[in-house]
Amino acid sequence: MIYITRRERFNAAHKLFREEWSDEKNLETFGKCSNPNWHGHNYELFVTVKGTVNPETGFVIDLKELKNIIRTQVTDALDHKNINLDVNFMKGKMASTEVLAVAIFDQLKTHVEEQGAKLHSIKLYETENNFVEYLGE
Numbered sequence: 306m307i308y309i310t311r312r313e314r315f316n317a318a319h320k321l322f323r324e325e326w327s328d329e330k331n332l333e334t335f336g337k338c339s340n341p342n343w344h345g346h347n348y349e350l351f352v353t354v355k356g357t358v359n360p361e362t363g364f365v366i367d368l369k370e371l372k373n374i375i376r377t378q379v380t381d382a383l384d385h386k387n388i389n390l391d392v393n394f395m396k397g398k399m400a401s402t403e404v405l406a407v408a409i410f411d412q413l414k415t416h417v418e419e420q421g422a423k424l425h426s427i428k429l430y431e432t433e434n435n436f437v438e439y440l441g442e
């Protein structure tokens with residue numbers, strides 16, 4: 306089994322809040338990410354695919370195809386957008402890095418499998434110090 310990783314980046318706005326909570330409780334729970342007038346992050350996404358090497362191509366997956374899948378299924382929808390308001394696959398969800406990583410995994414899984422490989426993990430950096438890793442379970 307070989308693992309190969311593609312990195313993509315996107316910039317997006319969000320806020321973490323619960324409508325039914327007071328501003329004080331939102332601030333206490335979510336800190337600066339609860340700012341009512343939104344704020345942005347420069348996200349860094351690492352998509353790791355696993356499989357066996359195709360003897361004809363030497364590839365686990367064609368990285369051009371993987372790049373296209375990530376862009377059409379994930380980053381085109383997120384880049385320069387508001388995660389809470391603009392992104393169909395995040396509608397009604399908390400715009401946390403954890404929830405976003407799971408949603409991204411679900412967006413990519415079947416498309417990667419159509420290329421004859423398996424989606425191993427998603428790593429999503431919200432800041433250079435904080436990232437989430439999701440392996441599909």
Ligand code: NI
Pocket residue numbers: 319320337338344345346
């Ligand atoms: Ni934030």
